[in-house]
Amino acid sequence: VGADEGEKMLPVEYYTGLSVILFTLGALGVLIRRNAIIIFMSVELMLNSANLAFVAFARSYGSMSGQIFVFFVMAVAAAEVAVGLALIVAIFHSKHNIDIDQLNSLHG
């Protein structure tokens, strides 16, 4: 599935525009939802929109480095999800709630 020779891509602004809108939707999700798991999923959405911008610029500049960065972002996201979900499970076991408005003390 390599690149066809001489094939033109759409202007990179299309992809950055879509990436901007997806990032804003993710930020909006972080701001308006109260379930910690859904907030976490919104953060994943923001990471993905950044990845889309990386790949679009990699294609636009003909450089592989953008794709390598997406690779690293995926690895970091996997680590983040493992630790974050473990934290959510631990918080749920001690408080029986993951509504972030109820979690207002650091005391375990």
Next chain:
Amino acid sequence: MIPDFILFFGLAIVALASAIGLLLSKSAIYAALNLIINFTAIAFFYLVLSAPFIALTQIAVYAGAIMVLFLFVIMLLGAEKLERGTIQPWQRPAAIILAGILIAEAIYMSIAQVVPAAIAGDLPAEFGTPLAIGETLFNEYLLPFEVVSILLLAAMIGAIVLTKKGGLKRS
């Protein structure tokens, strides 16, 4: 050009609709399913952008492993019915105003041409293949690769310690 436009806008509508579905869904399960659709649409964007290896990694890692973890935790906690109407009345308008400011700034930055528009017309035939990815990764980015392995090990140990019985209560 016309098929490109149709492909782009079709995929963009799917991605945006599933992101909005994630925001508005009442149940965490539906939010997770919407997010899987979104990840798959973005994987198709990667295919269009001649990044087939990244596209398949996206499917396997994001839509596969990460979302399975999310769904597992949602079902483990019974979190799909946990959200109650505890939101403060001023929070939602404030969030929408802030998001409007953010998107206006971002669109201004996109239009203002802060990045030079360099378009590579002809790509090498192996662009985005696993071979090219591997060569770039292990020649130019070997140290970050090793650092990521340490990060994954630390995350694994952290997850095990946190979910151990009484893991948070020690100390």
